Amino acid sequence: MRIVDLTGVKNLLDSEHAQSLSWINDAAEPVVALGRLYPSGFRVPLHSHNKTQLWCARRGVVLVSTTDGRWMIPPGHGLIIPAGLEHSTEMISEVEMHSIYVDPSVAGASGPKVVEITGLGKSLMEELVLVDVRPLSVRRQRLIMELLLDEISLLPERPLGLPFPEDERLASLCRRFLKTPAANAGIDDWARDLGMSRRSFTRLFRSETGVSFVTWRQQACLFASLPKLAAGEPVTNVALDAGYENIAAFTTMFRRMLGSSPSTYLKARSA
Structure with missing residues (x-):
């Protein structure tokens, strides 16, 4: 679990993102958490993960594009992205992101969908993202992961996938x-x-x-x-x-x- 501040970076794809992508794909844990701060206008090129991703916008607005469509994600909401689905992101404003990556054998997804992040879900994600700042015992960390997995399956879907043009x-x-x-x-x-x-x-x-x-x-x-x-x-x-x-x-x-x-x-x- 880590927090990365990219607010001073304007490159399309820097070494930190490449390192994080490798770290996510190679992680053995069933749940991996990542927090990031992005500047307005920052773009992440097309890529994919071998894990199901919950991309959560805690602050700011982000545009996520996939081969299936484009979704605008407002604060307090997230986009569930199936494992293996290529996607790119563009920060419409300065964005604070918490992202959860789950082994698809534990929590798969049939397609992208926008969900509302509940208060419980937000708190559980924050605990995992900040584990390096606020250390957790192994037992407590596992309990939080299990509860978060259950909560993710219950997050209400919202019709907030605002279509966005390519032109x-x-x-x-x-x-x-x-x-x-x-x-x-x-x-x-x-x-x-x-x-x-x-x-x-x-x-x-x-x-x-x-x-x-x-x-x-x-x-x-x-x-x-x-x-x-x-x-x-x-x-x-x-x-x-x-x-x-x-x-x-x-x-x-x-x-x-x-x-x-x-x-x-x-x-x-x-x-």
């Missing part, structure tokens, strides 16, 4: 939108920024993301709102910052996407 011009607009979301953003404005007709833009957007612009915009607004809600900002302020004219419209969108109101969702997270 760099369109991806640039999407990144900008995530920094300053606006629920009333119009197709015509985006089409004009790309020098395209409305029809060409809508065709390009759906082919790149698999969803309509309106659907993506709603998901992105929700995605950008979760960290603020988790930080304790009033729902009204978050709704207005996201471009909604009133809290009712924001609550309706939130309930449609996650099945509950913002307040109910946050209470459930706290519980």
Whole structure:
């Protein structure tokens, strides 16, 4: 278990990452934990592990790309990545990451999925990541590993895998939108920024993301709102910052996407 600070590194793939990859693949333990601090814009090229990975964003936003799709992971959530699946990552902001690697014979995965990290799961991961700082007895470490494996199997899946385009011009607009979301953003404005007709833009957007612009915009607004809600900002302020004219419209969108109101969702997270 180790913590690596890469906030001062801008290389695509440095020796530390290569060493960590080798360390992860060669580890004999059934559960391996790694903590990292990444700078905004840091990219990790395509790679894979021989273990099932739970990539958890404790702080910041990360984009994970695989041959199956692209997922945006907000704070308090994670992406389960099956063993052997090639993936790359891009830090949309400065990111604090805790990652758990599990032998696939112990905990396999049929495909990538976004999960919500429970309070218990967060605490257990932190104990393993910080074991070099806060040493654990062998017995306690094994108990934590066993409980974490059980908790990972129970983590609730969330529809937060925000599709992300490969087209760099369109991806640039999407990144900008995530920094300053606006629920009333119009197709015509985006089409004009790309020098395209409305029809060409809508065709390009759906082919790149698999969803309509309106659907993506709603998901992105929700995605950008979760960290603020988790930080304790009033729902009204978050709704207005996201471009909604009133809290009712924001609550309706939130309930449609996650099945509950913002307040109910946050209470459930706290519980």
